[in-house]
Amino acid sequence: RKEVEQDPGPFNVPEGATVAFNCTYSNSASQSFFWYRQDCRKEPKLLMSVYSSGNEDGRFTAQLNRASQYISLLIRDSKLSDSATYLCVVNRAGAGSYQLTFGKGTKLSVIP
Amino acid sequence: SAVISQKPSRDICQRGTSLTIQCQVDSQVTMMFWYRQQPGQSLTLIATANQGSEATYESGFVIDKFPISRPNLTFSTLTVSNMSPEDSSIYLCSVELLQAGGNEQFFGPGTRLTVL
Numbered sequence: 549r550k551e552v553e554q555d556p557g558p559f560n561v562p563e564g565a566t567v568a569f570n571c572t573y574s575n576s577a578s579q580s581f582f583w584y585r586q587d588c589r590k591e592p593k594l595l596m597s598v599y600s601s602g603n604e605d606g607r608f609t610a611q612l613n614r615a616s617q618y619i620s621l622l623i624r625d626s627k628l629s630d631s632a633t634y635l636c637v638v639n640r641a642g643a644g645s646y647q648l649t650f651g652k653g654t655k656l657s658v659i660p
Numbered sequence: 661s662a663v664i665s666q667k668p669s670r671d672i673c674q675r676g677t678s679l680t681i682q683c684q685v686d687s688q689v690t691m692m693f694w695y696r697q698q699p700g701q702s703l704t705l706i707a708t709a710n711q712g713s714e715a716t717y718e719s720g721f722v723i724d725k726f727p728i729s730r731p732n733l734t735f736s737t738l739t740v741s742n743m744s745p746e747d748s749s750i751y752l753c754s755v756e757l758l759q760a761g762g763n764e765q766f767f768g769p770g771t772r773l774t775v776l
Contacts, residue, residue: 591768597762635702652700
């Protein structure tokens with residue numbers, strides 16, 4: 549089983565749609581979880597951290613299910629500017645610092 | 661946040677040669693990392709660049725192939741040695757900073773390497 553697994557997509561959705569991405573991770577001892585966004589030919593940038601209680605940032609909602617080792621990202625009211633690859637990221641279990649394991653990413657295209 | 665620059669931004673190299681990539685940060689940081697992103701693949705951590713001591717390499721990466729320097733808290737280099745076409749990839753440095761919401765990693769713009 550891969551350490552971090554995501555549906556690669558692509559997800560092609562119309563503007564205004566709601567879209568959800570899922571991610572599973574293999575190491576039950578992982579403690580930190582993130583969603584990063586990577587635009588074409590650009591570096592990854594942190595979109596949001598994922599907390600156990602779930603968290604929301606504007607149109608974006610992240611959920612964590614430790615029992616199922618599952619992370620999700622929900623984007624509401626999609627904008628054209630949301631088109632990017634979304635990377636699910638988990639820290640290395642037991643790492644003293646942030647040694648991160650990245651999923652391959654899910655590509656989103658928002659269509660006018 | 662941090663402003664991170666990398667040099668070169670891209671290069672095309674011949675098999676068997678070596679390339680040194682530079683990473684410069686606009687502030688002093690404790691933790692710096694080097695990643696690789698091969699075409700269609702996820703980012704993979706190569707090593708943690710430690711200031712004043714040898715880098716800590718991840719499984720599958722060795723110092724002879726990817727020597728790293730970290731002479732101070734704002735600068736690091738990664739060398740890709742004796743290159744082969746399989747080394748064609750984007751190489752990114754990153755730094756960890758303490759932000760309001762916790763530690764966060766910021767990435768440099770990457771160096772796109774093509775080995776012929």
